Amino acid sequence: MEDEYEPEILIKVQNLSKIFGSKPERALNMLKEGKTKNEILEKTGQTVGLNNISFQVFRGEIFVLMGLSGCGKSTLLRCLNRLIDPTAGSIEINGNDIVTMSDDEIRDFRRKKAGMIFQNFALLPHRTVLDNVAFGLEIQGIDLEERHRKATEALNLVGLAGYEQSMPDQLSGGMKQRVGLARALASDAEILLMDEAFSALDPLIRRDMQDELIELQERLNKTIIFVTHDLDEALKLGSRIALMKDGEIIQVGTSEEILMNPSNEYVERFVADVDMTRVLTAQDVMKKADPVISCKSGPRLAARLMKEYGISSLFVVTQHRLLKGIVQIDDVVEAVKNDHTTLEKIIINDLTKIDLSTPLGDIIPIIADSKYPLPVIDQDGKLKGIIVRGSVLSALARKESEPIVA
Amino acid sequence: MSLSYTIDLPKIPIGQFVSDIVDWIETNLGWLLDGITALLRFLLNGFQDILSFLPPLVMIPLFGILIYLVTRRDLRLSLLSIAGLLLIWNLQLWSHAMMTLALVIASTIIALLIGIPLGILAANNDSINAVIRVLLDFMQTMPSFVYLIPAVIFFSLGNVPGMIATVVFAMPPAIRLTNLGIRQIPVELIEVSDAFGATPRQKLIKVQLPVAMPTIMAGVNQCIMLALSMVVIASMIGAGGLGYQVLVGIQRVNIAMGFEAGLAIVIIAIILDRITQGLIKTEKAQE
Numbered sequence: 001m002e003d004e005y006e007p008e009i010l011i012k013v014q015n016l017s018k019i020f021g022s023k024p025e026r027a028l029n030m031l032k033e034g035k036t037k038n039e040i041l042e043k044t045g046q047t048v049g050l051n052n053i054s055f056q057v058f059r060g061e062i063f064v065l066m067g068l069s070g071c072g073k074s075t076l077l078r079c080l081n082r083l084i085d086p087t088a089g090s091i092e093i094n095g096n097d098i099v100t101m102s103d104d105e106i107r108d109f110r111r112k113k114a115g116m117i118f119q120n121f122a123l124l125p126h127r128t129v130l131d132n133v134a135f136g137l138e139i140q141g142i143d144l145e146e147r148h149r150k151a152t153e154a155l156n157l158v159g160l161a162g163y164e165q166s167m168p169d170q171l172s173g174g175m176k177q178r179v180g181l182a183r184a185l186a187s188d189a190e191i192l193l194m195d196e197a198f199s200a201l202d203p204l205i206r207r208d209m210q211d212e213l214i215e216l217q218e219r220l221n222k223t224i225i226f227v228t229h230d231l232d233e234a235l236k237l238g239s240r241i242a243l244m245k246d247g248e249i250i251q252v253g254t255s256e257e258i259l260m261n262p263s264n265e266y267v268e269r270f271v272a273d274v275d276m277t278r279v280l281t282a283q284d285v286m287k288k289a290d291p292v293i294s295c296k297s298g299p300r301l302a303a304r305l306m307k308e309y310g311i312s313s314l315f316v317v318t319q320h321r322l323l324k325g326i327v328q329i330d331d332v333v334e335a336v337k338n339d340h341t342t343l344e345k346i347i348i349n350d351l352t353k354i355d356l357s358t359p360l361g362d363i364i365p366i367i368a369d370s371k372y373p374l375p376v377i378d379q380d381g382k383l384k385g386i387i388v389r390g391s392v393l394s395a396l397a398r399k400e401s402e403p404i405v406a
Numbered sequence: 407m408s409l410s411y412t413i414d415l416p417k418i419p420i421g422q423f424v425s426d427i428v429d430w431i432e433t434n435l436g437w438l439l440d441g442i443t444a445l446l447r448f449l450l451n452g453f454q455d456i457l458s459f460l461p462p463l464v465m466i467p468l469f470g471i472l473i474y475l476v477t478r479r480d481l482r483l484s485l486l487s488i489a490g491l492l493l494i495w496n497l498q499l500w501s502h503a504m505m506t507l508a509l510v511i512a513s514t515i516i517a518l519l520i521g522i523p524l525g526i527l528a529a530n531n532d533s534i535n536a537v538i539r540v541l542l543d544f545m546q547t548m549p550s551f552v553y554l555i556p557a558v559i560f561f562s563l564g565n566v567p568g569m570i571a572t573v574v575f576a577m578p579p580a581i582r583l584t585n586l587g588i589r590q591i592p593v594e595l596i597e598v599s600d601a602f603g604a605t606p607r608q609k610l611i612k613v614q615l616p617v618a619m620p621t622i623m624a625g626v627n628q629c630i631m632l633a634l635s636m637v638v639i640a641s642m643i644g645a646g647g648l649g650y651q652v653l654v655g656i657q658r659v660n661i662a663m664g665f666e667a668g669l670a671i672v673i674i675a676i677i678l679d680r681i682t683q684g685l686i687k688t689e690k691a692q693e
Binding site: 078081083107108109110111112114115116118119120121122124125126127135136138139140183187193 | 592594595597598599600601602603604605608612613616617619
């Protein structure tokens with residue numbers, strides 16, 4: 001990780017395996033001998049759910065478990081709070097191995113440390129929204145007043161104030177999942193386990209919920225393990241993503257690492273139909289702005305640079321690379337003829353500037369209409385690079401596995 | 407078939423075997439049978455006293471109000487029930503009807519007290535479920551008056567053996583539907599209670615039973631209806647009430663008597679059914 005801070009490991013999973021069936025030991029031994037899932041199923045009738053999985057989750061990140069149905073992602077998630085007991089391996093959370101915990105200890109862990117959010121909301125139909133949210137607190141034995149106070153706070157957090165006395169079947173899907181989220185938040189657990197939490201929602205609501213989750217996560221600094229089968233969702237939410245297949249983790253990395261360096265053919269195929277225009281930003285597709293010209297230089301230098309590099313326009317910057325504007329070849333030739341000594345009069349200031357984090361999808365319509373290359377600037381207004389039509393196309397073609405920025 | 411004619415196979419003495427077991431129980435568990443008899447008689451007399459404590463003309467409006475409340479203000483049904491009960495009173499069958507009602511209520515309560523916990527056990531344990539299911543299939547396919555025989559042997563004649571036979575006969579739907587109701591709960595709801603750290607007891611009380619309640623109530627309804635039908639049949643072994651009037655009607659070929667008592671049973675059946683259906687609907691409306 002190239003982050004500026006040293007990430008603190010919250011969850012450390014080591015050599016975790018899960019065999020479904022009555023004689024897991026035999027299947028486990030066969031796994032160690034390197035037999036495949038199918039061979040084991042044929043010979044022993046045992047199903048390999050998870051095969052020797054190791055990974056770490058840092059405090060305060062959204063860690064996405066991603067893969068197709070049946071790849072074991074939900075099984076893995078359920079091992080993290082032992083709704084499913086793993087067959088072998090260890091799961092250390094805050095330094096405590098939860099695999100070896102007693103029933104009472106694991107119950108306490110579930111009550112206070114890990115909230116869970118389900119695909120189909122899983123609200124109790126006979127309870128009001130408020131009592132649903134207070135469910136976890138009720139289980140902990142917290143008295144009515146206190147748990148209603150906390151539940152109301154949690155409902156405010158997810159934007160459902162005023163719905164306390166509604167029944168679940170009076171709510172829309174998005175609202176139901178907010179209740180689910182509030183229920184997990186109410187007990188103030190630091191880990192949220194989200195199992196396909198937004199998969200049952202329609203696309204628009206889903207996007208809203210994703211945005212809100214990111215915002216909530218930044219505000220509350222929870223550690224979230226998010227299971228999804230949707231790569232776009234994984235890329236949007238995930239600080240890091242673990243790609244799973246057949247009960248194994250194929251690759252762990254940031255969204256960009258996975259997109260740009262797929263570790264094998266499977267990952268490559270998986271990411272092949274990702275909408276790149278949503279994933280890549282201006283930063284990923286821009287070229288180095290070279291050459292540029294200082295605003296103090298004259299038209300003759302501009303003409304020479306243009307000729308030398310074979311380009312028809314040139315960005316004008318200050319000493320500190322603050323963007324001033326652009327000059328065009330026709331204006332420069334005119335200025336040379338008229339013996340101007342500065343570029344001042346021919347600088348075009350009226351430019352569309354692109355921010356570093358603008359997604360490619362928003363850039364495409366702009367560049368299609370623009371006469372000039374697009375300047376990419378940072379927050380201070382400094383020129384960081386330029387985008388021409390060609391660089392957009394080559395980013396979309398994604399032939400390079402190296403970053404495009406030179 | 408032809409085989410049994412050619413080879414004279416010895417008969418397997420199943421009947422003798424069962425009869426031996428019954429003898430053994432009678433001699434060795436007499437104290438238990440006496441205890442059960444005392445308990446059932448106490449329960450039955452209690453309900454009978456309550457139901458016949460007030461005169462019919464006070465009880466009938468009270469029934470009307472009760473029905474009005476549990477059916478969520480179904481005025482028409484309440485008035486019809488009152489009319490039906492007045493008819494029973496007019497036919498001079500009131501005390502018999504209250505006897506039948508007491509038998510039904512007492513039997514149903516016992517059947518539910520045994521049946522619902524058994525249903526819960528069966529829902530949470532597959533091997534118990536397998537055993538119970540075989541037993542229930544057996545119990546439900548056995549013709550209902552076969553139950554009368556052991557009841558008579560163990561408890562002689564009268565209301566108590568009638569109740570025993572009724573309890574046995576009416577219990578299966580309570581077990582089955584409790585089991586079904588709990589098993590039908592979506593997996594995610596069970597996971598919710600586990601994921602938030604509920605103990606098995608909290609899970610049962612806060613999640614399983616409330617979510618399964620509509621199905622369990624359907625079981626209660628079935629249980630009551632079966633109890634009513636068995637209470638009538640149990641008149642053959644001396645259980646009192648409307649069933650006994652029907653039986654006397656049969657024995658004396660007295661059509662008028664048999665028909666009037668039969669009509670009273672129908673009226674009570676409809677009222678009991680509507681009350682419990684009303685309870686189910688109230689449950690559903692709350693969801």
